[in-house]
Amino acid sequence: MMGMSRAGLAERWPLFAGAFLSVALGVALVQSSLLLLISAATYDPPAGWSEAARMAASDNAVAAVSMLGVILGIATFLAGFIISSTFAFTVDQRRRDLALLRLVGGSRGQLRRLLLGEALLLGFLGAAAGIPAGVAVMNLQGWLLRRMEFMPADFEGQWRLWILGVSFGTGLALAVAGVLVAARRGSRVRPLEALRETGAAARVMTVSRWIFGLIFLGGALALIIVAPHGGVSGGVAMAMNVAMPAAAAVAAFSPLLVPLLGRLIPAGGVTGSLARANLADARRRSASVAAPLIVLAGLVIGNAAAGASFTTAGADQMRAQTRADLVVEAPGPVGDRIRSVPGVAAVSTETAIPATVTTGSGEDQESESAMAMVIDPAAYAAAHSAGDALTALRGRAVAAGPGGDVPSRGTIRLRLPGLDLGEIPVVAGVPATMSGGPNVLLAPGVVPAAMLASAPTQSFVSLAGDADPPAVRAALARVGEVSTADAWLRADAKDRNSTSDKILLVIMGLGGLYALIGVINSVVIGAAARRREFAEARVTGLTRGQVVRSALRESFAVTVAGLVLGGVAAGATMATVLTTTTAVVGKGTLDIPWTLVAAVIAVALLVTSVTSLLTSLSATRRRPVLLLGATE
Amino acid sequence: MPTTDTVTRVNAAVTLRGVSRVYGRGAAAVRAVDNVSLEFPRGGWTAVMGPSGSGKSTLLHCAAGLEKVDSGQVIVGDNDITSASDAELTALRRTRIGFVFQSFNLIGSLSAERNVALPLRLAGQRPKPAEVRATLARVGLADRARHRPRELSGGQQQRVAIARAMVTRPEVLFADEPTGALDSTAARTVLDLMREMADAGQSIVMVTHDPGAAARADAVVFLRDGRVVDHVTGAGPREVADRLAAWER
Numbered sequence: 001m002m003g004m005s006r007a008g009l010a011e012r013w014p015l016f017a018g019a020f021l022s023v024a025l026g027v028a029l030v031q032s033s034l035l036l037l038i039s040a041a042t043y044d045p046p047a048g049w050s051e052a053a054r055m056a057a058s059d060n061a062v063a064a065v066s067m068l069g070v071i072l073g074i075a076t077f078l079a080g081f082i083i084s085s086t087f088a089f090t091v092d093q094r095r096r097d098l099a100l101l102r103l104v105g106g107s108r109g110q111l112r113r114l115l116l117g118e119a120l121l122l123g124f125l126g127a128a129a130g131i132p133a134g135v136a137v138m139n140l141q142g143w144l145l146r147r148m149e150f151m152p153a154d155f156e157g158q159w160r161l162w163i164l165g166v167s168f169g170t171g172l173a174l175a176v177a178g179v180l181v182a183a184r185r186g187s188r189v190r191p192l193e194a195l196r197e198t199g200a201a202a203r204v205m206t207v208s209r210w211i212f213g214l215i216f217l218g219g220a221l222a223l224i225i226v227a228p229h230g231g232v233s234g235g236v237a238m239a240m241n242v243a244m245p246a247a248a249a250v251a252a253f254s255p256l257l258v259p260l261l262g263r264l265i266p267a268g269g270v271t272g273s274l275a276r277a278n279l280a281d282a283r284r285r286s287a288s289v290a291a292p293l294i295v296l297a298g299l300v301i302g303n304a305a306a307g308a309s310f311t312t313a314g315a316d317q318m319r320a321q322t323r324a325d326l327v328v329e330a331p332g333p334v335g336d337r338i339r340s341v342p343g344v345a346a347v348s349t350e351t352a353i354p355a356t357v358t359t360g361s362g363e364d365q366e367s368e369s370a371m372a373m374v375i376d377p378a379a380y381a382a383a384h385s386a387g388d389a390l391t392a393l394r395g396r397a398v399a400a401g402p403g404g405d406v407p408s409r410g411t412i413r414l415r416l417p418g419l420d421l422g423e424i425p426v427v428a429g430v431p432a433t434m435s436g437g438p439n440v441l442l443a444p445g446v447v448p449a450a451m452l453a454s455a456p457t458q459s460f461v462s463l464a465g466d467a468d469p470p471a472v473r474a475a476l477a478r479v480g481e482v483s484t485a486d487a488w489l490r491a492d493a494k495d496r497n498s499t500s501d502k503i504l505l506v507i508m509g510l511g512g513l514y515a516l517i518g519v520i521n522s523v524v525i526g527a528a529a530r531r532r533e534f535a536e537a538r539v540t541g542l543t544r545g546q547v548v549r550s551a552l553r554e555s556f557a558v559t560v561a562g563l564v565l566g567g568v569a570a571g572a573t574m575a576t577v578l579t580t581t582t583a584v585v586g587k588g589t590l591d592i593p594w595t596l597v598a599a600v601i602a603v604a605l606l607v608t609s610v611t612s613l614l615t616s617l618s619a620t621r622r623r624p625v626l627l628l629g630a631t632e
Numbered sequence: 633m634p635t636t637d638t639v640t641r642v643n644a645a646v647t648l649r650g651v652s653r654v655y656g657r658g659a660a661a662v663r664a665v666d667n668v669s670l671e672f673p674r675g676g677w678t679a680v681m682g683p684s685g686s687g688k689s690t691l692l693h694c695a696a697g698l699e700k701v702d703s704g705q706v707i708v709g710d711n712d713i714t715s716a717s718d719a720e721l722t723a724l725r726r727t728r729i730g731f732v733f734q735s736f737n738l739i740g741s742l743s744a745e746r747n748v749a750l751p752l753r754l755a756g757q758r759p760k761p762a763e764v765r766a767t768l769a770r771v772g773l774a775d776r777a778r779h780r781p782r783e784l785s786g787g788q789q790q791r792v793a794i795a796r797a798m799v800t801r802p803e804v805l806f807a808d809e810p811t812g813a814l815d816s817t818a819a820r821t822v823l824d825l826m827r828e829m830a831d832a833g834q835s836i837v838m839v840t841h842d843p844g845a846a847a848r849a850d851a852v853v854f855l856r857d858g859r860v861v862d863h864v865t866g867a868g869p870r871e872v873a874d875r876l877a878a879w880e881r
């Protein structure tokens with residue numbers, strides 16, 4: 001028997017390549033997100049633009065900054081997760097090599113230093129490759145941000161010299177942190193394990209796995225419980241963050257859960273029963289392939305469902321609150337012209353103006369881009385079911401709008417394009433809504449007419465009981481573009497949906513790709529160590545086809561198990577979405593993006609199947625006797 | 633004048649006193665080694681024989697400190713290693729004992745000479761190339777120093793493994809079925825090599841089920857169901873085979 005010699009470099013390179021790749025891509029993703037976040041946060045619109053355009057661009061940038069914050073969080077989480085699971089897997093796959101070193105005199109400390117040294121080297125090399133790759137990723141993400149109009153056309157991610165330190169630090173820290181627990185475990189391998197033919201797997205549900213799993217489970221539960229009480233923005237943010245700890249918790253427990261789900265594979269024929277036995281036996285390998293799948297499915301499906309549900313809930317809420325028959329879109333103060341049309345009973349004319357709101361004073365002073373809206377308080381309250389919330393709004397005062405972010409009492413400083421309104425009291429406010437909207441509501445007299453003249457305005461029109469709708473529409477068409485309130489709300493909802501889809505693509509796209517690469521990594525690493533196992537199966541009488549088929553069935557089962565468990569993690573998000581929407585808009589809303597679910601399932605199955613097919617074909621290429629060393 | 637006790641200690645490379653090792657619990661418990669007391673003499677080559685599953689490997693592992701014993705005492709040279717710490721056992725493996733196994737257990741990515749140098753490097757020494765080459769030359773592989781294990785035959789790989797075990801000049805060499813995976817020619821080369829080493833004063837404990845191999849040793853211990861059942865010195869292959877056959881009956 002060839003014994004240790006099968007541990008040749010040729011067989012070990014996928015381990016190191018996989019670990020290297022996980023660091024390089026993780027560093028690239030984190031670096032790109034960080035640079036874009038900083039570039040967006042310090043973004044200054046070109047001096048040549050009008051102040052209104054500059055303020056609008058800044059307001060967009062604020063939204064982009066919070067989105068990039070989420071991207072950075074997810075990128076860091078994914079990098080930490082994928083890198084540590086890859087490193088732990090590579091260490092585990094080498095238990096026999098490590099035991100052999102122990103046998104010939106290696107101490108625990110030496111093994112630990114060896115593994116840590118390797119991790120440092122891989123972290124360094126990975127970061128060195130990840131930094132230039134991160135620039136490419138940044139250009140891609142920056143292009144996406146411009147393309148989807150989250151940032152203006154002149155926005156570009158900017159390189160900073162100090163990011164070199166941050167990225168090398170990230171690579172080294174994640175690699176070392178990722179290998180720390182595994183190295184400790186690996187160094188405690190018993191020398192006798194070098195003599196076991198199959199490199200007997202260590203206990204997989206270790207104490208640290210239990211601890212990590214329970215911590216993440218606790219985190220997920222805390223978010224699930226608190227989210228419904230977090231108000232609109234808090235609840236939405238918490239619901240969007242459930243998937244990460246939930247997926248990590250499920251992944252931590254996957255060595256227990258995957259074999260359980262594996263029992264569901266039909267044990268038909270020799271390949272089926274072999275696949276089932278392998279799944280139960282190689283818990284470590286199964287869990288390592290399932291982990292990135294769980295995170296991929298949990299994060300992508302969970303957050304897509306959350307985004308879609310909140311958008312739907314927002315649209316539903318808006319529909320429920322809107323009391324109007326027609327909507328007219330025309331710039332400027334068109335209220336009087338609309339009101340003079342026969343058959344019009346009431347009209348709420350709302351003009352949007354970009355603004356800068358400053359709250360607090362002294363140290364706590366904070367300026368933020370915002371959207372101000374000039375309204376007629378009574379008409380607005382009637383058109384949007386605001387009751388008497390706005391009766392106090394008159395003269396030189398403002399009210400907090402449905403977009404939130406402004407306190408409903410107190411004083412703010414308000415700056416409009418070309419006009420500093422100075423300190424201004426907030427005297428009223430409407431509750432924040434799911435779909436957002438203007439942050440500040442202003443009574444008409446505060447803003448000079450010149451500023452309103454060409455500003456985008458929408459007018460919500462209610463018809464009198466005896467009105468002739470077509471005639472009114474025809475008359476209103478001379479003022480601006482007319483649509484029924486229903487059609488307008490539908491178009492608005494569709495618009496918001498496409499925005500939330502775009503956000504999802506920007507946030508999840510590259511992260512999902514990274515998780516998918518993590519899956520491929522695990523399949524390749526797992527197969528690399530299986531040449532001998534395959535060869536043994538073949539000398540036992542299985543054909544190469546049967547061995548490959550059995551590997552495929554096993555990979556299919558692991559993938560399905562990973563997707564189901566990812567579904568569980570996504571389910572945690574969905575439950576939070578239901579309780580949060582119930583608390584915030586009074587009606588539980590859940591919108592599952594089935595197309596995306598189907599796409600994730602199809603892509604995951606395709607990728608794991610193709611990878612398993614290629615790796616098992618390559619691992620069975622040589623005649624089994626050569627591998628088993630029967631040439632002596 | 634040394635006391636009897638000291639004489640025993642000085643003359644024995646490894647001493648086992650009432651050693652037992654039990655695997656599993658309750659009804660499934662297997663007494664792999666059952667109250668064995670043995671002395672492996674210094675400068676001698678002892679073969680441990682017995683049917684498959686009789687506890688030979690377990691005995692060897694206990695004697696080498698690779699396996700904890702459930703009761704009894706294990707003494708290597710004059711060191712009681714029965715409850716030695718991991719660090720002490722590591723030091724023992726580094727300097728005082730060497731291993732050879734049926735499955736060679738070389739590191740596939742390292743050349744023969746680097747495999748041989750490995751124990752010295754792990755012990756914190758800077759191995760002199762000449763010293764490593766000399767060790768390889770002693771096993772007849774001076775010209776294969778730069779070959780990887782997979783470029784060597786099984787017999788050559790086993791000789792590299794012996795060179796690796798010998799490079800630290802251990803007090804005792806433990807070998808578990810060292811010829812188990814070799815054809816008869818390669819096996820003879822390896823046994824000749826071990827004979828040569830034993831004649832030069834190397835203490836060797838070897839587990840085997842091959843009477844031909846056992847007959848090359850100075851003494852043969854027979855094991856059955858974890859117990860020592862017989863002990864012969866200077867027996868030829870025919871006698872060893874007859875005794876083994878008698879115990880296997």
Ligand SMILES: Nc1ncnc2c1ncn2[C@@H]1O[C@H](COP(=O)(O)OP(=O)(O)O)[C@@H](O)[C@H]1O
Nearest residue numbers: 655656662664683684685686687688689690691
């Ligand atoms: N790690 C182990 N766990 C449980 N039982 C074991 C273990 N190692 C050996 N045994 C059992 O102990 C007995 C002796 O095994 P072993 O020492 O390997 O025998 P030999 O080397 O003589 O063939 C056998 O019954 C074997 O099944």
Ligand SMILES: [Mg+2]
Nearest residue numbers: 688689690808
């Ligand atoms: Mg044995």
